[in-house]
Amino acid sequence: VAQYRLERVLIIGLGLIGGSFAKALRTRFCVREVVGADRSMDECRLGLELGVIDRIAEDLPAEVGAADLVVLAVPVKAMETVLEQIRPFLKLQTLVTDVGSTKGNLVTAARRIFGHLPATFIPGHPIAGAEKSGVRASDADLFEHHKVILTPLPETDPNATLELARLWQSVGAEVLQMEVDRHDEVLAATSHLPHLLAFSLVDTLAREEENLDIFRYAAGGFRDFTRIAASDPTMWHDICVANRDAILAQIDRYTAGVSRLRGAIAQSDSEGMLGIFTRAKAARDHFT
Ligand code: NAD
CATH class of the missing domain: 1.10.3660.10 (6-phosphogluconate dehydrogenase C-terminal like domain)
Known part of the structure; x- marks a missing residue:
């Protein structure tokens, strides 16, 4: 019987990075189920067709409530909107991370939206990419031997950081920690x-x-x-x-x-x- 690190991961933004993380988690049996959401239904359908995700999130609030980990993989500018959208449905113990290329703006947005920083909020940034975008370009090996920077905050529960670090490691990444400004x-x-x-x-x-x-x-x-x-x-x-x-x-x-x-x-x-x-x-x- 497979030992999953987590039961259910919800990935919001099924582009190159979100799609690649989804595919990497699925092909390595790291989680039981990868659910995908994107504002483009075409990307969602394509993701399902290509085996990038197990299921499309038809009802986002319900999926946010049912996830063990929510990954924000939308463009940097859309992070704040998506965080605002999911906030009312997040359970206290649900891990929340992102893959955005910048971190300070996200932390500022999170502080405003939550009124404080949740202990389960761990900003992240995989240092891997390509000049292509979209779910069609997703690659299950994109993070293999690449670095992922996590920028936990003083408010972050070290166990949450550890859990997320292990998940990234299980898709082949080397995890580093850094302060947000750094x-x-x-x-x-x-x-x-x-x-x-x-x-x-x-x-x-x-x-x-x-x-x-x-x-x-x-x-x-x-x-x-x-x-x-x-x-x-x-x-x-x-x-x-x-x-x-x-x-x-x-x-x-x-x-x-x-x-x-x-x-x-x-x-x-x-x-x-x-x-x-x-x-x-x-x-x-x-x-x-
Ligand atoms: P992408 O364009 O391939 O994918 C972004 C996806 O987000 C698209 O499918 C789009 O439809 C969806 N989206 C946009 N706004 C949305 C919203 N409000 N709600 C739901 N879905 C929405 O982009 P990408 O290259 O995968 O980049 C995603 C994130 O990863 C960005 O924050 C980027 O900074 C970061 N990143 C990119 C690279 C890279 O090389 N491409 C590397 C590291 C990190």
Whole structure:
């Protein structure tokens, strides 16, 4: 007889991440039943057809009341609305988590909606993704060997965090814990800034119509650097709005760095240029 970690998980938002988590839980027999909800009935039906979920949540309030864990996997901007929707139906012991790319905004919203932070509320963020979206792109192995950051709060019950951490581990993820603000700063530097640079570089070049032609001559370096510029524009808009201050700080830091490099090039300062390139290469070699 299979030993399920949890009986019933309700996943709200059956896109790439919600769908992948659902599929990962199902294929590894981590939970008895995965129920899916999405504002798009087409995504729900497709999820059922593709075996991503066991069942569609037809009656959301009843499903929220019957779940052991509710996972919010909607766009960052929709988190607050969904939290507001489910709040009246949540049982005291039900675990609640999310997969959003930013955490501070969610915690602020939760504080407002609940009036306090429930002990079973554990914000989370899987550091795994793709440039694709929608349930069709979901992948049961997406989290395998990837990190998941949980940002429990002082109000969070450590047992709730442990339970959720074990669930993520059972789909192959490595779980880390971080404070909410630290998460938003670190992600602004390591994920948000590179995505914005890729978007901005491609936009800058593509803006000049005659430049569209130069993409034909682009080699591997350009392809590697700009792969993430094919990510979902709405998702990145939401992230910029939600993590504005931390992102602005990183853009300023980066702008100063580019200016230093520009200065070294303008002054034919070989030592300056080589210093930047050598330090960067050493850092890059170190982490691969
Ligand atoms: P997605 O577009 O593939 O899926 C989002 C789903 O949410 C869609 O099916 C949409 O119909 C549904 N939805 C939107 N508003 C809703 C609402 N109010 N109620 C119910 N359903 C609603 O997006 P995704 O890539 O799966 O991203 C989901 C979350 O995961 C986002 O918060 C994102 O920041 C985070 N995330 C994404 C990645 C990535 O690389 N894509 C990585 C880590 C975390």
